[in-house]
Structure formats: C-alpha cells, structure tokens
Amino acid sequence: MDNLVLLPRKELNLRLSRLRSLMAASQQEALLITDNANIYYLSGRVFSGYIYLPLEGMPLFFVRRPVELQGDGVVYIRKPEEMVATIGLNTPATIGLELDTAPYSAIERLRALFPQSKVANASATLRQARAVKTDFEIDLIRQSGIKQERVYRRIPHLYQPGMTDLELQVEIERVSRLEGCLGQFRICGQSMELYMGNVLVGKNADNPTPYDFAMGGEGLHPSLPVGCNGALIRPGDAVMVDMNGDYTGYMTDMTRTFALGQLDELALRAQQLSIDICRELSKALPSTPAKDLYEKAEEMVKAADLHPYFMGHRQKAGFIGHGVGIEVNELPVISPRSRDVLQVNNVIALEPKFVIPHVGAVGIENTYQVTPSGLKSLTNAPTEIITFVQ
Amino acid sequence: MDNLVLLPRKELNLRLSRLRSLMAASQQEALLITDNANIYYLSGRVFSGYIYLPLEGMPLFFVRRPVELQGDGVVYIRKPEEMVATIGLNTPATIGLELDTAPYSAIERLRALFPQSKVANASATLRQARAVKTDFEIDLIRQSGIKQERVYRRIPHLYQPGMTDLELQVEIERVSRLEGCLGQFRICGQSMELYMGNVLVGKNADNPTPYDFAMGGEGLHPSLPVGCNGALIRPGDAVMVDMNGDYTGYMTDMTRTFALGQLDELALRAQQLSIDICRELSKALPSTPAKDLYEKAEEMVKAADLHPYFMGHRQKAGFIGHGVGIEVNELPVISPRSRDVLQVNNVIALEPKFVIPHVGAVGIENTYQVTPSGLKSLTNAPTEIITFVQ
Numbered sequence: 059m060d061n062l063v064l065l066p067r068k069e070l071n072l073r074l075s076r077l078r079s080l081m082a083a084s085q086q087e088a089l090l091i092t093d094n095a096n097i098y099y100l101s102g103r104v105f106s107g108y109i110y111l112p113l114e115g116m117p118l119f120f121v122r123r124p125v126e127l128q129g130d131g132v133v134y135i136r137k138p139e140e141m142v143a144t145i146g147l148n149t150p151a152t153i154g155l156e157l158d159t160a161p162y163s164a165i166e167r168l169r170a171l172f173p174q175s176k177v178a179n180a181s182a183t184l185r186q187a188r189a190v191k192t193d194f195e196i197d198l199i200r201q202s203g204i205k206q207e208r209v210y211r212r213i214p215h216l217y218q219p220g221m222t223d224l225e226l227q228v229e230i231e232r233v234s235r236l237e238g239c240l241g242q243f244r245i246c247g248q249s250m251e252l253y254m255g256n257v258l259v260g261k262n263a264d265n266p267t268p269y270d271f272a273m274g275g276e277g278l279h280p281s282l283p284v285g286c287n288g289a290l291i292r293p294g295d296a297v298m299v300d301m302n303g304d305y306t307g308y309m310t311d312m313t314r315t316f317a318l319g320q321l322d323e324l325a326l327r328a329q330q331l332s333i334d335i336c337r338e339l340s341k342a343l344p345s346t347p348a349k350d351l352y353e354k355a356e357e358m359v360k361a362a363d364l365h366p367y368f369m370g371h372r373q374k375a376g377f378i379g380h381g382v383g384i385e386v387n388e389l390p391v392i393s394p395r396s397r398d399v400l401q402v403n404n405v406i407a408l409e410p411k412f413v414i415p416h417v418g419a420v421g422i423e424n425t426y427q428v429t430p431s432g433l434k435s436l437t438n439a440p441t442e443i444i445t446f447v448q
Numbered sequence: 449m450d451n452l453v454l455l456p457r458k459e460l461n462l463r464l465s466r467l468r469s470l471m472a473a474s475q476q477e478a479l480l481i482t483d484n485a486n487i488y489y490l491s492g493r494v495f496s497g498y499i500y501l502p503l504e505g506m507p508l509f510f511v512r513r514p515v516e517l518q519g520d521g522v523v524y525i526r527k528p529e530e531m532v533a534t535i536g537l538n539t540p541a542t543i544g545l546e547l548d549t550a551p552y553s554a555i556e557r558l559r560a561l562f563p564q565s566k567v568a569n570a571s572a573t574l575r576q577a578r579a580v581k582t583d584f585e586i587d588l589i590r591q592s593g594i595k596q597e598r599v600y601r602r603i604p605h606l607y608q609p610g611m612t613d614l615e616l617q618v619e620i621e622r623v624s625r626l627e628g629c630l631g632q633f634r635i636c637g638q639s640m641e642l643y644m645g646n647v648l649v650g651k652n653a654d655n656p657t658p659y660d661f662a663m664g665g666e667g668l669h670p671s672l673p674v675g676c677n678g679a680l681i682r683p684g685d686a687v688m689v690d691m692n693g694d695y696t697g698y699m700t701d702m703t704r705t706f707a708l709g710q711l712d713e714l715a716l717r718a719q720q721l722s723i724d725i726c727r728e729l730s731k732a733l734p735s736t737p738a739k740d741l742y743e744k745a746e747e748m749v750k751a752a753d754l755h756p757y758f759m760g761h762r763q764k765a766g767f768i769g770h771g772v773g774i775e776v777n778e779l780p781v782i783s784p785r786s787r788d789v790l791q792v793n794n795v796i797a798l799e800p801k802f803v804i805p806h807v808g809a810v811g812i813e814n815t816y817q818v819t820p821s822g823l824k825s826l827t828n829a830p831t832e833i834i835t836f837v838q
Contacts, residue, residue, distance in 0.1 A: 098670075098671050106660075123656065123657070126762065155552075157551065158554075165552040181553075235614070235621065251494075253632070253643040254631065279630055279697055280492060282632045282697070373514055
C-alpha cells in the first residue's frame with residue numbers, strides 16, 4: 059500500500075496554510091478540488107478523485123483511482139455522491155469549486171451535494187496560491203531547468219544538412235525524452251493544445267495560430283494548427299526552439315534561436331534587443347506591477363523601431379510573459395492590462411520575441427524566480443544565436 | 449486570405465443536416481459551439497472562437513484567432529459578448545451549449561448572452577452526431593491506420609539489447625513523428641492525460657493508474673502516473689505497444705504485443721484469446737447492443753479461466769472498447785452497462801487485454817468500422833507476438 063500524499067508533511071502543511079489564508083480572505087469555508095494540476099499541488103501526485111479541504115480540520119482525499127492508496131483522510135469512492143456520507147451534515151456556508159476548469163455539468167453535480175452552501179470560485183484561489191512558489195517547488199523548477207539546458211546545448215549537434223523543421227524538432231524531442239522529459243504540457247483551459255513544443259523556422263513563423271502562444275506557425279495539419287509545417291530549413295532561416303521543459307511535474311519555459319547561415323541585419327538586431335530586454339526586465343524588484351515590465355519592453359522596442367515585428371507580425375500576442383509552474387499559463391501575466399504585481403517567489407517566463415518576415419522568429423525566453431534583489435534565471439543555456447554547421 | 453471552412457461544401461452540409469435532425473429531436477433551436485474537437489468537426493480546422501448553428505439558416509463562425517480568415521458567415525470578435533450584435537434579438541427558445549466540456553464560468557458567460565433562452569446540453573448532441581462517421585471521415589481514419597501500421601511494422605527493428613521501456617518508446621515516438629504523427633491525443637474530459645501513447649513492459653503493466661485507460665503503468669513521475677517507468681526490458685517480458693495513431697486529426701487506436709525471449713504459457717494463451725475475441729466480436733452486426741460485445745468477450749474469458757487477468761489484474765478497466773474519431777473516447781462505449789447500440793459507420797476500438805503479473809500486458813487492439821456485414825478492421829499490422837532479436 060502506497061501513501062497517497064507524496065509531499066513531505068511540512069511542505070503539505072505550508073501549502074495548506076497558504077491556501078487557507080486565501081480561503082479565509084475570500085470567505086470560503088471549504089474547497090472541493092478535482093483538477094489534476096491542483097490535485098498534484100495538494101498531494102504530490104495525480105489521482106482521480108477529489109480533495110475536500112475545510113478551513114479547519116483535516117483534508118479528505120476521496121479517491122476513485124488508482125487502487126491501493128492509503129493515509130490520513132483517504133476514502134475510496136466510486137462516484138461523487140458518496141462523499142456526502144463522509145463530509146456529513148456539517149456542510150460549509152460557502153464551498154469553493156473550480157469554476158474555471160471543471161465542466162458545467164460536473165460543477166452542477168457537485169453543487170447538488172451542498173444544497174445549503176453558496177458556491178465560490180476555487181480556481182481563482184488556487185491560482186493565487188500557486189502563483190507564489192515554495193522553496194520545494196522552486197527546487198523542482200530548477201531541476202527542470204538544468205535538464206532542459208542540457209538538451210538545448212545539444213541542439214547544434216542535432217542539425218543535419220537537408221533537414222526539415224519537423225525532422226529537427228523530432229530529434230530534439232527524442233533527446234528531451236531520453237533526458238527524462240515527461241512530455242506533459244499542462245495548460246489551464248483550452249486555449250492551447252501542444253505537447254513537446256515548437257521549432258519555428260523561417261517564414262512559417264509568420265503564420266498565425268488560433269492558440270494563445272506567443273508565436274504561431276502553420277502546423278502539420280489544420281486539426282493542430284501551430285508550429286512546424288514540414289518545410290526545409292534554408293540558408294538565412296532563423297530557427298526558434300521553444301521546447302517542453304517538464305521534467306518534474308514543474309516546467310521551465312526556455313526559447314533559443316539558431317540559424318542556418320547568416321541572418322539578415324534586422325533579425326540580428328531584434329535578437330540582441332530581446333536579450334537586452336530580458337537583461338533590463340530582470341532588474342525588476344518585488345512589488346513592481348507586471349504591466350510595467352510590458353511597458354518597459356515596449357518602450358525599448360519602439361526606441362529601436364522594431365515595433366512592427368514585436369510579438370508577431372501578421373498576428374501579435376498580447377503578452378510578453380507569464381507565470382510558470384505545474385501549468386504553463388500561471389500568474390502573474392505580463393501584459394499591458396495585467397493587474398498582477400510581482401511577488402517574491404513568483405516564477406515567470408519572459409519571452410520578448412520578434413517575427414521578421416522571410417527570416418523567421420528571433421529572440422529568447424527564460425524562466426525567472428522573483429527574488430528580493432531582482433529576477434534570477436533558472437534557464438541558463440547560451441543566449442546568442444548559434445549557427446548550424448552546413 | 450484563407451477560407452475558414454476547409455470541408456468540402458457537400459461534406460459540411462451532410463454534417464450540418466445530421467446535427468440538425470438531432471437538434472430538432474431534442475428541441476434545440478440553436479447551438480453555440482466552442483470545443484476544439486467540435487469546431488474541427490464543423491469546419492475542418494481548429495480556430496479560437498464559436499460556431500453558432502441555428503436550426504434554420506446559415507451557420508455563423510465567430511473568430512477570435514487566427515487573423516485573416518474569410519468566408520460565408522465569418523465574423524471577427526474579441527470577446528463573446530460581441531456575438532449578440534450579429535445573432536440579434538432573434539434569440540432561440542432553447543440554446544444548446546457544451547455543458548460537458550466547457551468550464552462552468554465559460555458557460556455562465558455564454559448563458560448571459562441569451563437571457564430569454566432555455567439551455568440544453570449540446571455536448572450530448574455533438575457526441576451523438578459524431579458517433580456515426582461520414583465516408584469522408586472514415587477515409588481520414590483509414591489514412592491514419594495505414595500510417596500507424598507502417599510504424600508498427602518497424603517496431604521489431606527498433607529494439608536494441610539493453611534498452612529500457614522508455615528508450616524503446618522514444619524510438620517508436622520518433623518513427624511515428626517522422627511518419628507524420630501529429631502527437632495530438634484528443635480526449636473528451638480530464639480522465640486521461642497523455643500524448644504519444646504507451647509502451648508497457650513486464651511487471652510495470654500491473655501498476656494501477658488514475659486514468660481511464662484500459663491499461664496502467666507507473667509512469668516516469670507521479671505528476672503523470674501512467675505508462676513506461678524506465679525499467680530495463682528483460683527476457684520473458686511482454687512488451688505491449690499502444691501508440692498514438694493521429695495522422696489526420698482522426699485517430700486509429702491499435703495495440704500489438706511484442707516479447708523479449710519466450711513468454712510463459714499463460715501469457716501466450718491470453719494473447720491468443722485476445723485475438724480470438726477480436727475475431728469473434730468482429731462478426732457483430734449493426735443494431736447489436738454494445739453491452740452484448742462486452743458480455744460475449746467476458747464469456748469467452750471465463751470459459752478459458754483467464755478472468756483474473758482480464759482488463760487488468762490489481763486494477764481492472766470497466767470497458768473493452770470505445771468509439772474513436774477526432775477524440776479517443778467517443779461513442780459507442782463497449783461496457784457492461786452501455787446503452788449504446790452499434791450503428792453502421794460507428795468506428796470502434798476493441799481492446800480485450802490481459803495483465804499477467806510478472807510477464808506483463810498481452811493482447812491486441814484494432815479500430816473497426818461497423819459495416820452492414822460486420823466489423824471491418826482499419827488497423828492491419830500482424831497480430832501475433834513478434835519476438836525481439838536479443
């Protein structure tokens with residue numbers, strides 16, 4: 059029999075107590091959690107079932123699958139209605155449910171278990187809690203960063219003359235997986251579908267995508283219209299690599315740009331500006347409004363007259379960064395209208411990128427820990443453009 | 449400017465008219481669709497936005513992203529509220545929304561656009577429509593099957609002595625991707641998370657998973673607890689390969705079992721029984737209740753005394769098959785309590801599998817088209833166990 063909770067007790071208690079402060083502040087007497095990302099956050103594993111967290115008292119772990127787990131508060135159920143017998147008549151005045159991720163019909167079914175309770179949005183509460191990482195979590199993110207860096211350093215050796223963008227991407231996928239990459243790209247919501255990341259080459263970078271990624275690409279098929287499209291990598295093409303960094307259930311997000319032959323001057327300037335923006339923004343201190351980072355980046359881009367290419371050309375993304383952790387779209391959001399403020403131990407990816415038509419996408423992306431003295435990068439592969447040997 | 453609808457007009461009209469019969473039968477005057485799988489079904493591409501389908505009159509395609517699409521009924525919006533201006537005051541008495549897939553808060557936001565309308569569950573309607581494939585769809589599934597078969601035939605040549613389950617899986621992933629596999633594993637709901645499929649080797653097959661897959665496996669990390677776990681492939685191990693078959697936005701599901709060295713007698717008997725069950729069940733004619741297929745399989749398993757191993761050992765799956773198409777868990781469901789009935793041009797995967805502790809998982813899976821004369825396999829790699837060269 060395996061213990062359900064895989065987190066050290068101290069770590070679990072730390073996460074629970076943070077969450078409970080947020081619950082108290084938003085008048086939620088209990089949470090009922092079922093989203094995989096939140097389940098992983100509150101137990102250290104993914105299981106099928108629910109976690110019931112009262113403001114006071116022990117959390118309950120209602121498990122549907124897998125079999126044979128044990129521990130304090132573990133109760134096996136076949137369907138959600140069976141939880142009532144354990145939770146009892148002591149129903150909370152307000153119950154927090156994951157309104158932003160659970161389907162409508164699933165929420166209606168859970169609501170019916172608490173006919174006396176008001177319903178609040180636990181998704182927002184969990185997003186807020188998860189935005190500030192514990193040391194334990196930052197260590198897992200750092201581990202992902204180290205492995206991802208190891209993969210990125212091998213990329214120049216993976217290119218073979220005559221490769222298509224897909225062929226290069228497949229070789230990077232292979233090396234990532236052998237390094238232990240889980241391939242899971244957890245995303246909150248349906249705004250993105252993807253797995254192992256993107257290799258964006260040459261003019262394909264200017265093809266717009268339906269998804270909320272910073273960059274686009276036509277993709278291989280209209281059922282998954284993003285990323286590489288099978289085109290040959292040609293001399294003068296920029297090769298942007300933005301591959302999956304999930305090695306620990308926590309992700310790093312890192313982008314580097316490579317090139318076949320010499321890139322044109324405009325692309326090289328844009329690449330250098332991306333590096334400069336990252337360096338400048340990484341001076342940001344806790345309490346800085348997230349939108350100030352966006353504004354600073356935009357100001358630097360305008361001063362360099364590179365605005366037509368910033369964050370896309372035919373189609374532009376509306377952000378230059380985002381929180382990263384269990385999911386790839388956590389808080390804070392670095393966008394012009396963001397109301398988020400940087401906090402110590404936020405972990406954010408900054409990706410000031412450019413699309414230069416007929417050259418491709420250029421720029422870098424790093425994942426940073428917000429520290430009292432500024433942003434500290436957790437993704438440390440070389441930032442300059444490395445030219446593939448033809 | 450690219451045309452939004454990529455389906456031939458005749459094909460689009462066929463799908464719309466089927467869906468409208470189901471809408472009429474369930475008194476839905478209009479549907480508002482936003483789920484990627486349904487968007488792909490009704491347009492031939494994934495875009496970010498909504499499709500508004502009235503019972504009579506032209507469908508409207510409300511697009512958020514990508515830019516630059518055109519065609520009849522295409523309207524660009526930034527947020528859902530902007531749809532009201534186009535749909536107008538002519539609001540339907542009942543509006544179908546995707547209650548089983550869209551998050552609660554997204555549905556609440558859409559409901560507010562139709563304050564006079566009753567809300568019905570469009571998820572069920574779409575699932576029903578998509579369960580019966582058109583000839584156009586079956587052709588796309590057949591194309592996926594041919595490519596998947598090509599990959600499976602190469603598997604014996606990918607094994608190298610001393611490989612772990614992960615290392616073998618990575619080589620199969622690579623060959624699949626180079627063959628054009630999109631890697632997208634579309635699933636309705638949150639019951640499964642996965643990408644390129646599973647290689648299940650030896651006793652790892654008996655590790656239970658939280659997900660609703662037929663088989664389990666410990667996985668590489670508790671944040672994604674399913675599939676290979678990095679163990680060495682040893683003589684006497686069964687090697688079950690159940691890899692992603694999405695090459696066209698439509699999937700085939702195919703499993704084959706390989707072996708390192710000689711498998712024990714029990715495992716060989718179970719493998720043969722799996723083949724026999726598939727052969728027997730493929731005689732099923734339209735109008736057969738789906739549960740009869742399950743019962744027939746169970747009867748054959750009991751007669752052979754292999755019940756303790758059927759569909760898992762420590763943990764058992766509750767089904768032996770499922771509809772396949774754009775998603776991997778479509779209708780009909782082949783389970784003991786299923787109320788589904790086989791219909792011509794259902795496409796179903798049958799996967800009567802066994803877990804023999806200390807040997808591993810054995811059995812096969814094929815994807816079948818339901819035809820007037822029985823089930824026709826669309827996945828035709830050899831079914832016998834192929835032994836890897838040591």
